[in-house]
Amino acid sequence: NAGVMQNPRHLVRRRGQEARLRCSPMKGHSHVYWYRQLPEEGLKFMVYLQKENIIDESGMPKERFSAEFPKEGPSILRIQQVVRGDSAAYFCASSPLTDRAKGYTFGSGTRLTVV
Amino acid sequence: AQRVTQPEKLLSVFKGAPVELKCNYSYSGSPELFWYVQYSRQRLQLLLRHISRESIKGFTADLNKGETSFHLKKPFAQEEDSAMYYCALSGPGNTGKLIFGQGTTLQVKP
Numbered sequence: 204n205a206g207v208m209q210n211p212r213h214l215v216r217r218r219g220q221e222a223r224l225r226c227s228p229m230k231g232h233s234h235v236y237w238y239r240q241l242p243e244e245g246l247k248f249m250v251y252l253q254k255e256n257i258i259d260e261s262g263m264p265k266e267r268f269s270a271e272f273p274k275e276g277p278s279i280l281r282i283q284q285v286v287r288g289d290s291a292a293y294f295c296a297s298s299p300l301t302d303r304a305k306g307y308t309f310g311s312g313t314r315l316t317v318v
Numbered sequence: 319a320q321r322v323t324q325p326e327k328l329l330s331v332f333k334g335a336p337v338e339l340k341c342n343y344s345y346s347g348s349p350e351l352f353w354y355v356q357y358s359r360q361r362l363q364l365l366l367r368h369i370s371r372e373s374i375k376g377f378t379a380d381l382n383k384g385e386t387s388f389h390l391k392k393p394f395a396q397e398e399d400s401a402m403y404y405c406a407l408s409g410p411g412n413t414g415k416l417i418f419g420q421g422t423t424l425q426v427k428p
Binding site for chain 2: 236
């Protein structure tokens with residue numbers, strides 16, 4: 204089991220471009236969480252998804268950010284028209300259906316740099 | 319509002335010294351608390367959770383509801399304990415959403 208796979212590890216985008224971050228959960232995990240870590244800060248929850256459903260997006264900025272977890276394929280966090288303030292590490296975690304908080308497995312993260 | 323506070327950004331100790339990484343929380347209800355660790359160039363991983371009352375790698379943490387604290391302790395620090403430590407609180411609604419503290423870097427000097 205390869206664990207939670209995130210790609211790319213590093214992503215550089217110019218202001219105004221789009222960023223797409225991918226997360227493949229662990230085998231058997233049906234829940235995906237996205238967190239953002241700004242420089243010098245802790246991880247902040249963004250969104251929680253199950254297959255084809257957004258369950259909680261209370262941490263997502265209202266504009267430019269969207270997330271999906273399709274029936275097939277990885278979960279995608281999409282940031283449109285990136286700005287310098289979007290530069291951060293974005294972490295994905297997955298968990299099984301039961302005892303979700305215990306079963307959290309994190310990916311290695313994607314470090315987004317906006318230039 | 320739910321919040322987790324780790325007051326120390328950096329804690330530096332010598333090998334063999336006791337370690338206490340502080341964590342305070344605010345939460346209305348029965349909290350579920352965790353400690354996560356991130357070693358250099360590795361992914362974030364669960365160290366322990368208060369419900370299981372276990373000791374992992376010599377670390378323990380006791381939930382003190384009166385003081386709203388969940389400090390992480392180890393009697394004798396080892397160099398391999400050097401890492402970033404995050405305290406986290408499971409948010410409301412049993413969704414698995416976690417609220418993290420800012421993290422504390424533990425540096426164990428030889």
